Amino acid sequence: MRFKSGLYIGIFGLIVVLLGGWFFTLATSLLTYFALLEFFRMAEYKGIKPATKTTLVSSFVILISTYLENIGILEGEISNSILPICAVVICTWLLLQPKSGTISDIAASIFGLFYLGFLPSYWIKLRGLESVIITSKGNFFPLENLSNTSGLNITLTSCFLIVASDIGSYFIGKTFGKRSLSQISPSKTVEGLIGGITCSILLAIFFAFLLKWEYPLLVGILYGILISLMALVGDLIESMMKRDAKIKDSGTFLPGHGGILDRIDSYIFTPSVIYFIFVILKYINS
Numbered sequence: 001m002r003f004k005s006g007l008y009i010g011i012f013g014l015i016v017v018l019l020g021g022w023f024f025t026l027a028t029s030l031l032t033y034f035a036l037l038e039f040f041r042m043a044e045y046k047g048i049k050p051a052t053k054t055t056l057v058s059s060f061v062i063l064i065s066t067y068l069e070n071i072g073i074l075e076g077e078i079s080n081s082i083l084p085i086c087a088v089v090i091c092t093w094l095l096l097q098p099k100s101g102t103i104s105d106i107a108a109s110i111f112g113l114f115y116l117g118f119l120p121s122y123w124i125k126l127r128g129l130e131s132v133i134i135t136s137k138g139n140f141f142p143l144e145n146l147s148n149t150s151g152l153n154i155t156l157t158s159c160f161l162i163v164a165s166d167i168g169s170y171f172i173g174k175t176f177g178k179r180s181l182s183q184i185s186p187s188k189t190v191e192g193l194i195g196g197i198t199c200s201i202l203l204a205i206f207f208a209f210l211l212k213w214e215y216p217l218l219v220g221i222l223y224g225i226l227i228s229l230m231a232l233v234g235d236l237i238e239s240m241m242k243r244d245a246k247i248k249d250s251g252t253f254l255p256g257h258g259g260i261l262d263r264i265d266s267y268i269f270t271p272s273v274i275y276f277i278f279v280i281l282k283y284i285n286s
Helices: 002-019 021-045 052-070 076-080 082-095 103-118 121-127 144-148 151-176 190-210 216-245 260-267 270-284
Strands: none
Touching: 002 021, 002 151, 021 052, 021 103, 021 121, 021 216, 021 260, 052 076, 052 082, 052 103, 052 121, 076 082, 082 103, 121 151, 121 270, 151 190, 151 216, 151 260, 151 270, 190 216, 216 260, 216 270, 260 270
């Protein structure tokens, strides 16, 4: 059952990434909707009462506005102002309740908006990149061949590297793991971390040569390490929250896998960092 559900998830993810556009945006919105419900369920176990419905709507608005910015309907200045506006709306909603909200209620609501609204929106930004053109012309880095790094390529490769990192860390950790990596997740080991990073690096180098990037060995190593570490951060953050809420899984939506948040935790922190790096590279070579 676990293998079948994992296979279905992988096929679904591959299809929506390939389709892009509204399909990718709506799929991302749907996943974050269920993940946000699971997050608020964990918060409620702690006696916190977040602005669930308002935050769900706000998260959807952020994701849709990001896509509208991608296709040129919405100006960047307007899109960038959506997050603070949504935060104000959430705080106002809590303020107007018969029983006024607490610091914990506000913090959980705003963090939920950031965690499962703002951060996932960077997947839409990445997928919407027509072409990350980084030409040298005598500038800081000669990266002409990164011009074929389209949003589709970088989104697919990032997802594949996260999968490779997860698989490598699981099997290497299970087989050779002895030293615990973190008290937050006792099952994770230093050996597993090394295995995950190694698998991510090897696949990243393969993609770097396949896509004919400049300095494929160096780029592959750095790309693989970055993806693996960001996936680990996402995993540990969710583990920390589940540990605090005293639950094993975030939900039961996926047979053999737990909840939606259990499946996408490794994907939450990655896109914003990757997008930022490509923007910086584009800037210094413009």
